[in-house]
Amino acid sequence: MNNTTTKISTMKILQPITIGGVIFKNRTMFPPLTTGYEDKDGNISSQSRAFYTRLAEGGTGYIVLGDVAPVRSFAPTPKLFDDSQIDSFRLLADNVHAYGAKLGVQIFYPEYDVNVLNALFAAGEMQKLRTQLNHDMQHFVNEVSEDALMDIIDKMCACAVRAQKAGIDVIQVHGDRLVGALCSTQMNTRTDKFGGSLKNRTRFALMLVHALKKVVPDMIIDYKLSVVTPERGKGGVDEIDAPEFAQWLEAAGVDMLHVGQANHTGNMADTIPPMGVQPYCFFADITGAVKQAVSIPVSTSGRIINPDMGEGILQNGKADMIGIGRALLADPDWANKAGADKATDIVRCICCNEGCVDNVLNRSFIACVVNPENGFEETRFITPAQMKKNVVVVGGGPAGMEAARVAAKKGHNVTLFETATELGGQLHIAAVPPRKNEIRRAIEDLVHAVHTQGVTLKLGQTANIQSILALEPDAVIVAVGASSFIPPIPGIDRKNVYDAWQVLAGKYKVSGRVAVIGGGVVGCETAEYLATQGCKVSIIEMRDQIGGDISVTVLPSMLENYKAYGVEQYTGYMVTSINNGEVNCKDKNGSIAQIPYDYVVIASGARPVVFDTEALSVKGIEVVQVGDCCEVADISYATKTAYDAANAL
Template structure:
C-alpha cells in the first residue's frame, strides 16, 4: 500500500505518507507555549502512527491570536519535550511559521492600555489595509523575528519548518489583496519577493532543517467566481512552485487559499464540496516539481488517499479532521482488513464550530479528543446484547414485548452494547 511506504523529504525520511496538517486547536497556553493539553494531543497522534505532524500558526511574535508561539527562549523547553515525545514514535515534528496580517506591536500596545475600542478598530483597519501599509523596515524586522523563531525551533529538535504561505506571506503574493507599487507589489516577481525572503531567512538561521511550504491556491467556483484571496491563481502557483524548488524548499503542501471570511471554503462541511476537491490543482503543482507534494481537502478514506498517490496527484496525504475522529487511523490501516477506521462525517460541529466559538478543538465522534490520556474510553467488561423498541417515546426491553396491535406505530432500533 502506497500510504504506508516511506518517503525521503530533504534530509529526513517519513515512515509513511500520512501527515497531520496544520490546524488551529486552541490547546496552547495563554502565552502560546505547549502545555499539557497540546502535548497530549500531538503525542496521541504520533502514537497512532502518523509520520509527520505540523503545528499550525506558530508565531515568532507575541500576537493576540490564540495560536502556538515561539518568541522567547523560555519556550524552547516545551517544544523540545514535544519533539522528543514524537520522535519516540518515529514521528517528525514541523511548525508552521506565520505572521498575521496586522501590526502586532501597535495592537499589543492598545491592549496593554486597555483601550479595547481602539484595538478593535485598529484590527479591522489592518485586516483591510496592512498588506499595503506595512513598511519595508517592518518587513525586515519580521524576517529577523522569524529567523530567531526558526533558530529556537531547531534548538528544540523540530524537524521541519513549514512556511505559512497564506496570511501575511500569501497576502503579499496575492493580486487581490496586494495593491503596493514598491518592490513588494505589482508584478509577480515583486509579489513573491517576501515569501522567498522567508525561505532564505530559514536557510540562514537553520541551514540543515527541512523546509516545507504551504502553497495556497485561489481556486475557481463552478459559477466562475474566485474562492480565496491570499495566495496565487493556479497559473502563478505552478510557476512559483518551480521557483520554491530552486530556492531549496524540500516539500510543498498545496491547500485552498483562505482570507474569504468563510471557514467552509478551506474546511468544507458534508455535502458542500466534492471529496478531494483540491486534487486537480495539486496535480498541476506535482507535475511541475520533483520534490514531494502533500495534498489536503476532504480526503476521508484510505481508498481516497491511495487513488491520489496512484494517479500522480501527490506523494503525501494530509488528514486533519479524519485524525481527530480516529487518531489510530494509521495503526488500523497497518492492521489490514477487518479493522474498522472511524471515519470523519464532516459535520464540523466539534472542530470548526468550536474554534469559531473560541473553544478548543474537539470531535463529536471521539470523546477523547481534547482530553487525551485523561479521558480513556475502553471496551465494556461485560458485553450484552439489547434490543430496544421505542414506541411513542416509551422504551420497551426484552422480554417485555409491545402488543401486536401497536406494531404499525413502532420505530425499531437495535443497539449492541
C-alpha cells in the first residue's frame, strides 16, 4: 500500500501563499502541459474546460494553461490572438475560480516564421512548408530581425491584454521555445545586441517582461525559467547563469518563477522523463539554487508523485510551490485527498508516458492509463447504481480490479475470482525489466482500491460456471486476460526454448547466449533485462525495426542500454527453424542468418484467453468481457474497457 508519514493537517503544501499581492489557497500547481484538448482554432473546448475545471474541483491551487499562442500557428495548443477567443477563456476562468483556484496562461512564441508558414499553408504548398519549418526550427532564432522581434513582443502583449479581459489571474512567459532559444548558448549565434553575452542573450526576455508589466500592470507575471543542465537541454539559460538571470527577472518585475528543465533536444524524456530515467524530484536542487538568489516565490516540478515528496521540497527550502503534472492526470483529487488525510487513497502516476506524452506526440489528446476519466471528464464519471446487483468479476489483473473497483463504488455487491494467490496479473512481470519497477504502484493502488471499496476476494480460486452461479450473479465481468503466443516454428519444442513471460516471472533461468524471437514491447524489454543480467543477447524481429510500440520517450534509454551491453538486432528477419545451437533466419531478400544460442526466448505476442460464458448467458445473466481477453492491447485499454463495462451496470 502507498503510505505517508507526514501529518496532513500541518503540511506546508496545503497552506496559502501570497504572490504579487494575491492569495493562492495552497501551494499545489498544475504546470503547463500540452493537452490536445483545445479546438483546432485554439479556443478552449468543452473538453478542455471540463479537464481544468476537474483539477480545480480536486483542490489544485494554481493551474497554468500551457502553450497559449498569441498568433495563428500550427501547434495543437490554445490560442488567444483574436478578441473572438476571449469568451472561451472567460468561461474557463469562471469555472476554475468557482473552486477557489487561480488560472494562468503560458504565452509562448514558436521558433519559426509564422507569417511565412501561414502563407505557404494557405497556398497549399505543403512540401515547401515542411522544408521551411525544418529550416526555421534550426535557424529562426538567428535569422529573425529586430523589427520582427519587436512585433512579436507586441503580439504577446496583446495576448496578455486579452487574457486579462477573460479574467485570467497570471501571465506566465514560456522561457523555452523562441524566448529560451534566444537565451541559449547552444542555439543563439547572433552577433547583434541579442547575441553573445548573457546580458544580450536575455535581452529579449527582459524586454518582454517590461512590456508585459506596462500593458497588464495588475496581473501576476510568472516566468518559466528553462535551465540547460550539463546533461540535457538547449533552449534556455545555462545552469551556472540561472541564479543571476533570476535576479534580473525579479528586478524587471516578475512576481514568481517556475524553474524547469530546458528542452529542444528532440527527446521529450528530457523534460517529461518516464519511469526510471530520472530520480524523483529531479529538478528540486536546481530550483533551490535559484530560490536562494531571489526573494520572489519559486516553483518546481519533475517526478513529484505524492504529497510527502512535495512537502519535503518545501520544508527543505528548495521551492515555495510544487508543480504536479502527470500525477494530477492520474488523480485530480490529489490535493483534496491530502487535505482530508486520505493520501493513501491517491492514485499515483506510474510515469509511463504512454497515455499522456505519447498521445500528444501522436497528435491525439492526453489520456492517463491509470485514470480512465482523464480526458473524458465530460462523459466518464461513476454514476450510482439504480438497483444494487450481485456482480462477479473473473480475473484479478488491472482490468478485473478496475471493473471491481468501479462496480463496488457504484454500490453493487462485488466478488472477484483470481486463480493466483495475489492480485495484479501480468503487471507483475511488466514491472521486472529495467526502469519498470514503478508499475508496481498501479498494482498497489488498485489492490488498495478494491479493499477500500469492500470487494470480496476469492484468491487462489479458479472461477468456473458452478462457482459463479453459486453466487447468484446478476452480471459477470470476464477479465481473464491473454496468454503468450507460441508460433509453430520447427524446433520450438526444444528443452532450452522458453516463453518470455515465464522468464520474466522467474520460472526459468537463462544464461550465456540468448536469442530473443520477437522485437515488440515484451521482446525488447526481455532482451534488455537479460542483457543486464549478463547474457549475450540477440533480438530477431520480422519488421524493419524493433520497438515500434514502445514509447518514444522510453526507447532512447533502452537503445543506449543495448549499445552498452552489446545487444545485437536482426531486423527484417523471419525465423525458419530452431536447430541444435542455432536459430535459422532469412530476410525478405532471401539472405540467411544463423544465430548461435544457449537459450531461446519466445516473445511473439499474445492471444486472448477464452472463457466459456454460454451457460451464464443462457440463464439470462449479463456477461461482458474486458481487457486483453477482448483484444490484446495495453493497460490503458484494460482499465478503460473495465471502467466503462462496470459503470454501465
